[in-house]
Amino acid sequence: MTDTTAAPATDVCRPARLADLAVIEDVDKAVFTDKPYPYFVIRQLFDVHGAHCVVAEEDGEVRGYALVAVVPAESTAWLLSLAVLPGSRRRGFGRALMDRALAICDEARVDRMRITVRPTNDVAYRLYKDSGFDWVRTEDTYFGVGEARDVLEKQFRR
Numbered sequence: 265m266t267d268t269t270a271a272p273a274t275d276v277c278r279p280a281r282l283a284d285l286a287v288i289e290d291v292d293k294a295v296f297t298d299k300p301y302p303y304f305v306i307r308q309l310f311d312v313h314g315a316h317c318v319v320a321e322e323d324g325e326v327r328g329y330a331l332v333a334v335v336p337a338e339s340t341a342w343l344l345s346l347a348v349l350p351g352s353r354r355r356g357f358g359r360a361l362m363d364r365a366l367a368i369c370d371e372a373r374v375d376r377m378r379i380t381v382r383p384t385n386d387v388a389y390r391l392y393k394d395s396g397f398d399w400v401r402t403e404d405t406y407f408g409v410g411e412a413r414d415v416l417e418k419q420f421r422r
């Protein structure tokens with residue numbers, strides 16, 4: 265039986281492949297129940313940003329994923345998605361994915377990374393603060409009426 269309480273192995277992340285997209289869709293549905301990315305959006309995001317899409321995997325099963333979009337003209341990267349399956353949380357997958365996202369920023373030599381987060385999402389907020397992100401602004405209708413998001417940013421010194 266799989267031990268779901270132990271910490272994951274050090275390097276649990278690998279680049280996502282086309283064959284992972286259906287599972288990423290499942291993760292998104294399980295995590296963002298009210299607003300998952302539909303498959304066609306995941307596919308097109310993958311076509312554009314696939315080199316910066318990472319999955320966390322254990323025992324051959326995807327436990328979560330992160331998607332980074334790099335905007336070289338603005339020397340900025342956005343963490344568009346970070347999700348870990350409910351049954352695999354609090355075991356370091358989220359932090360491992362965040363570390364990989366930060367490594368992508370390093371490789372791309374961007375000056376900053378931005379994230380949007382629901383103001384009430386204390387769990388994600390804690391991980392982001394811990395990873396060096398600071399609040400920049402709140403947009404009350406970022407994703408439409410009643411869907412406020414905080415924009416957080418981390419500056420890199422190069």
Ligand SMILES: CC(C)(COP(=O)(O)OP(=O)(O)OC[C@H]1O[C@@H](n2cnc3c(N)ncnc32)[C@H](O)[C@@H]1OP(=O)(O)O)[C@@H](O)C(=O)NCCC(=O)NCCS
Binds near residue numbers: 345346380385386
């Ligand atoms: C946010 C999320 C990715 C964290 O994934 P995770 O695998 O549980 O995270 P980790 O085990 O690596 O924990 C990393 C840090 O997050 C914070 N954290 C995670 N779960 C927490 C909880 N239940 N309560 C408080 N802090 C928590 C802690 O700071 C933790 O560090 P610590 O273990 O040193 O205390 C996961 O909870 C998730 O998918 N949530 C729903 C989707 C979401 O909110 N995504 C981000 C915004 S779009």
